[in-house]
Amino acid sequence: MKLDIRLPDPPAVLRRGPFRAGTFRGALHEPRTAVVVGRLLGAAFLVCFLTGLLSHVMQHQPQWLALPSRPVWGYRVTQGLHVAVGIAAVPLLLVKMWVVYPRLFAWPPAKSVGHALERLSIGVLVAAGIFELSTGLFNIVQWYPWPFWFVPAHYWLGWVAAGAVTLHVAVKLPLIVGHWRRSRAAAADPDGPSRRGLLTVVGAGVGVVTLATVGQTVTPLGRVSVLAPRRADIGPQGLPVNRTAFGAGVLDAVRDPGWRLEVMGPRPFTATREELLAMAQHTVTLPITCVEGWSASADWSGVRIRDLMARAGAPAGAHLRVFSHERFSPYSVMDMPDEYARDSLTLLALMLRGEPLAEDHGYPARIIAPNRPGVLQTKWVTRMEVLT
Known part of the structure; x- marks a missing residue:
């Protein structure tokens, strides 16, 4: 029933x-x-x-x-x-x-x-x-x-x-x-x-x-998108930034005249910014793309990451760990797989649009790589470690 x-x-x-x-x-x-x-x-x-x-x-x-x-x-x-x-x-x-x-x-x-x-x-x-x-x-x-x-x-x-x-x-x-x-x-x-x-x-x-x-x-x-939080042409050197050097608390570190890049590997070495500029320089056009949705392309110049790894004696298939002067961030340490580290477009960038990097863009050196989120384009680089 x-x-x-x-x-x-x-x-x-x-x-x-x-x-x-x-x-x-x-x-x-x-x-x-x-x-x-x-x-x-x-x-x-x-x-x-x-x-x-x-x-x-x-x-x-x-x-x-x-x-x-x-x-x-x-x-x-x-x-x-x-x-x-x-x-x-x-x-x-x-x-x-x-x-x-x-x-x-x-x-x-x-x-x-x-x-x-x-x-x-x-x-x-x-x-x-x-x-x-x-x-x-x-x-x-x-x-x-x-x-x-x-x-x-x-x-x-x-x-x-x-x-x-x-x-x-x-x-x-x-x-x-x-x-x-x-x-x-x-x-x-x-x-x-x-x-x-x-x-x-x-x-x-x-x-x-x-x-x-x-x-x-x-x-x-960009000019008609009046509600867009970012414009691709507004910011230091005509490029937006999410986090300034002051906001990241790195001003003293990046202004230190004794700054050196430390590269750890089978053949570790250090290099000043002047020594990095004396190495073979390459220029690439790549976008910065942030998770907030904004993106902008620019010309970056610097040393290929794979050249730095080769100088440090990195074996085939090695990947890279990059450290920033910025300490209080979930992205202050970044791992870069071999596919990116060995790419000819991946640079330790020293110049932006023909000028030295602005402090807010990562001076004295930053990472720029193809097809990566902006949070992984590490700024204010201080050390790199070759990992096998």
Whole structure:
């Protein structure tokens, strides 16, 4: 015998406002509208998750994983896409939540244990999505009003959001397919805006926020991207910086006239800046790309890392550990795998655009390598160790 349990109707006090029958009418709150917006939002989340995962792996490269140093602009494209799509997802998420929020007032709140778990999973999805997008926005302007470290929190909540999206799509897939295949000429509320009007506004909103911020990566759009946190042509020597020498607490060290680079290996040696300048110099054009999404290309000159390693007697397959004068940073020590250390474009840079490095750009010497995150382009280098 089937047991049919019916919850009582909501009390009269709740049959008002958004709980009133027939409150939400028209195409704007229909499931098909939610499906259309959800497809766009899901695609944005997928791009952000994949590019974010790639960025995390490139910043914290496992020893067993070999990453290519080419194309030189690879990280610039993927991280720029990560930030640009993340910003574009903000209006999509707001509209998606507005379209489906009437379901918050559905009665009964839970029809079964399974339904309750489904609603709970949606709550996790919404919370994770808001967390990822909001903390990402704060990160690109380098404002951290929370007690936890952004990188691991953003990374692990990204997995939570991905899992919640996957579960939500799996549960709702029959409904999604059904509404997507249904006639697009769905009934609209004659007294309200149409679905097409809503989607037009959404598209315009996404276009505006993208155009207003993407110039920090797509440099030709820099002057029209009025909301971009960075411009590629503003900063010392016409290049942006995230952390100044003063902010890093290295001014005394880098201004020391007795500065020497220490290179440890089978044949260790030290070299002054003048001695490094007397070695064979090479000039490369490479971008600096930061996790906040901005990037800019410049001409760098200096000594090839592989030449310094060869002088130190590095064997084939050796990698490099680089130390910065900056001590209180998770990136003050950087490991450089062989694929990057042996690349002809990887330099210990001494000059920027034909001039000595500015202090804020890493004077007296810094790393510049192709297809690497900016946090691994170590500034204010003091020591390098050949590791086998």
